[in-house]
Amino acid sequence: MEKENLTRMLVIGGSAGSLEAMLQFLPELKTDIHFAILIVLHRKSDAESTLSNLLQSRTSLTVREIEDKEAIQTAVVYVAPANYHVLVEKDLSFSLDVSEKINYSRPSIDVSLASVADAYGVAAAALLLSGANNDGTEGLKRIKESGGRVLIQLPSSAGVSYMPQQALNEISPDALLSTHEIAAYINSLA
């Protein structure tokens, strides 16, 4: 079943071992994509925004660490700030939240995916990468239920297979991608 290319928001969620993959596919992304990208990556607190700077060094797309109530623009890579959950409002702006960690994580992938599913419905896509944690599975279910597109990194190609494998045990994705296939797939969404 082929879905139309109507993606307006792609969430990329990752934990242990996912940064390597991101740094590999990010430089290969086209800059004229018609959707926004939200990166939710588990990490130690990072007051200096080092992650955004690192990602920016690998792409000509604009990379921005999210500020509260920022309006979402296409062809921008938004980074969930350390220590905040990121939610998306129906007017397509971001809201931040400092509530309890979910799956031992803040930002949590599940939290962002649930609200992206709600705000974007069929126009949402989500890619779950490497990790040693259980985050993301519930969120991917929500994306799927509301008609969005679910992508999972092939566990054998992930730095740490646990997180994508957990998701795969419960969801059949629209695509199962090895690391070197990710960029081409994302570019085809545009």
Add this chain to the structure above:
Amino acid sequence: MEIQVRDEEIEMLLADVMDQYGYDFTDYAPASLKRRINRVCLLHNLKSFAELRWQLLNDPGFISHFVEELTVNVTEMFRDPSFFKTLRSEVFPILATYPLIRIWHAGCSTGEEVYSMAILLKEASLLHKSILYATDLSSDVVQRAALGIFPLAPMKEYSENYIEAGGEHEFSKYYVAKYDRVIFSEDLSQKMVFSTHNLVSDGSFNEFQLILCRNVMIYFNKTLQDKVLRLFDQSLHPLGFLGLGNKETIRFSSIEHRYRQINREKIWRKKT
């Protein structure tokens, strides 16, 4: 199975809460509000919207849990140490020139931020001439804040934050540990005044040289954010300071043009 409350149901619920209890959540950010309401259902094992509504309207004890869950009380000591470091280096020298320093912590939650401030003021020899007004919507958290008793477990992390914020002593000298709690020294709390205050409906109550409202307005929509920023603007001394959370801004608000940001920190100074 988790229930998912619908948008129209939330509207109905907020109208009930307003009518029956006087709390107005209608200008809160919808995505987070929805998530918190779903969470209340999960925590209280409520299986449907009807059950939630019944509970809210018929169980008098439920509203305080409901409000507490909706208004996220998670907080830390010296959250974002560089913020406190900049307060100490850039703001305190100016505060020192006033005979009496009034500081307002709006949305103080359980008080960790207020005690952090008192410690730094003490080290700058300013605490004796300061008054820290600590307010929150929820009377429960304000009462807890006034006790100055906190969990022991995060103290190691707070101590690291304290050092990063430019703390000058052994952090542990400020509290006494008892079982799994710590009690902060009364020297610190003497200058604190605790009270409930709802930023949605209550007005200005004094004039301050410094107002902190961190990680509170992220739960508001833009309209309410702007209204609250105007309240702060009215409550600030000319040349006073406003401190916000690490990912909040006054940019694009109606008060922006009257403020100047300090060192790329989330601290702004009123121009007159």
